[in-house]
Amino acid sequence: MSSSLDELPAHVRLETHSTARSKAVAASNISPGSVVLEVPSMVVVLLSSDKGHRCDFCLCSGASGIKLARCAGCASYWYCGSQCQTLHWGSHKKFCKRLASFMASADFQCLEAHEQLDALLHTHLIAEISSNAPSDVRAKQLSTFMSLLPGPQHGPLPLACPMSVDVGVHQSLEALFARSGNNNFVIHSHLTTVAHGIFPLASRLFNHSCLPNAAARYVIRRGQPVRMEIIALREIKAMEEICIPYVDPALIESRQQIFKFTYGFSCTCPSCNFINTLGAIPSLPVSEVALAKLDKTLQTFCIPSGDIDNRTLLAGSTLPELPENLYPVLHESYLSRLTDAFSKSSHEGSYHAALDVGLTVFAVYLLIYPENYPQIGMHLLEMAKTAWNAVIATDHDDARASFAKSSLLKRARTYRDLSSKIMEVFGPEGDTAGPLEELAVLKNLLHEELD
Ligand SMILES: [Zn+2]
Ligand SMILES: [Zn+2]
Ligand SMILES: [Zn+2]
Known part of the structure; x- marks a missing residue:
């Protein structure tokens, strides 16, 4: 177990689980609306439809009268102010100059939109772990991230913007990417998707249910990294497992395939058990x-x-x-x-x-x-x-x-x-x-x- 798990939130205890690696249970009764876990993002990547409309670092919206300024180096990242640009620069400088030619390349252009988003997420991940001055928070996030189980499918290294990284980082890239596909959250504002992001501790703690008793919300504030908060949707009794939805439970026909191929498990929640009895x-x-x-x-x-x-x-x-x-x-x-x-x-x-x-x-x-x-x-x-x-x-x-x-x-x-x-x-x-x-x-x- 990774050392960063010593810092479990007060509400949560990790217990053994019959099929999953572990389960997060309520340490005591949790009332509806309580924040079960609060964590900052490790990396985020804006949807292409939100590019230029939101800050690439804090994700705050330009619609609220905030003027976004474009990065002069790559002309494709926008910031709400010098604070965000400075906070992002430590990792952004790793690929800023090479981004335009990467995104114009045939390899990138022939990808589907969701694969392009993944390529940028991977670019951010590499840049983040190879940036020169990782903070304590970042070091802990990375160690928790590397302690996650790899996804079921990971072939050759996925596409990412070329950048100079040291040999040590290169060696860990495969291990890194094996974990990014199955530990990637959809970030929403007012329940509309705006970005994807990685929140290692949330991935480590919570299993999926199609009838979850908790769900993630995101706090977007100008000049700050995005925060994820896991909220209890109803009263959760002491020792009850806390589960969140990895995918929209409304995807009744496709969700089992997503669990299998993206996450490597089959869901046995009451909803899936019922659907399974139906056959076609x-x-x-x-x-x-x-x-x-x-x-x-x-x-x-x-x-x-x-x-x-x-x-x-x-x-x-x-x-x-x-x-x-x-x-x-x-x-x-x-x-x-x-x-x-x-x-x-x-x-x-x-x-x-x-x-x-x-x-x-x-x-x-x-x-x-x-x-x-x-x-x-x-x-x-x-x-x-x-x-x-x-x-x-x-x-x-x-x-x-x-x-x-x-x-x-x-x-x-x-x-x-x-x-x-x-x-x-x-x-x-x-x-x-x-x-x-x-x-x-x-x-x-x-x-x-x-x-
Ligand atoms: Zn910002
Ligand atoms: Zn740039
Ligand atoms: Zn289910």
Whole structure:
């Protein structure tokens, strides 16, 4: 066991596990919303879509009025100020001058977007471990990182920008890259992915579950390295294992393949055990009429009260009770069709259609996500905004319209309040503002409006 593991957070104890290397268990009861672990990033790499829109070091957004300045050496890294540029320079200088020709090379250009991101992540990793003055924090992170188990698949050395490193570093590159693919977190702000990053202690401690009791959020502050915080989503009892999701649990059909090929394990959570008993998932109907009927049947099964209320939220995951005629909803294409229809309808102003399909999305979420999962809270916020837009769009000149308006208002308040309950557990994430502020604004709007 690595020496850096002496510094386990107070809430966590490492125990032996029957199949995994170890498991992190709660040292005592942990209440919902508690920070179980807080760690700075070892390396981060911005998504190409965020390049020039966020600082390459602290990931703060240029949208908040912060002017980003481009690195004169490579013209492809942007910084929010001299502080970040200086903090990054120790490693960035290793490849700055060679980056433009590397990124223009045929080898780099023929990679897919996610492989290009990996090539840059590897570039950052090499530069980081070969920078001249590694801090204590960095030395510990590196020793924890090297203590992680290598991923199942690691062939030849992956592509990275050429740079001069000493022989010692060269020898460890293979060992380094064997661990980067399976220990690479998606960094999000307001639940939208902005970067990838490596957080060795979090990788070392927490196993995966598709019904996790904890999840990662990220703190993005100008001039500071990104921090990861592992948050308890519900009460975790003493000695209970603390698990986080390595991949989105909504990837019901593909997640087992991802576990096998990227991480080298097979998941035996209650959700996966249930899916495994099904064998092949029966096909979805083709006709719109049959699909609409399936949507209604699913709504009735997951939301027996007819609309979202406190009781539906308490239901938690209902997957194991799913009747056979609803198995087709487990296809990933079913959820993506619904979420596309939801955003299209709300965007086009068809609020009633959006609220109906949004209810079906919610039903799917109840099947696939655990209690207080932030995606459920974000969806409820969108539902609340849609219901509020429907209120505004309703004319108020007869009794029927007035009745419709007050019932929409009631729905908007319920969705907002339930969203708020979930998002307050998860807490503020990423950039400042975000869903919690939106919820506060919406609360004022909804309570100013009289029934
Ligand atoms: Zn910055
Ligand atoms: Zn540069
Ligand atoms: Zn699972």
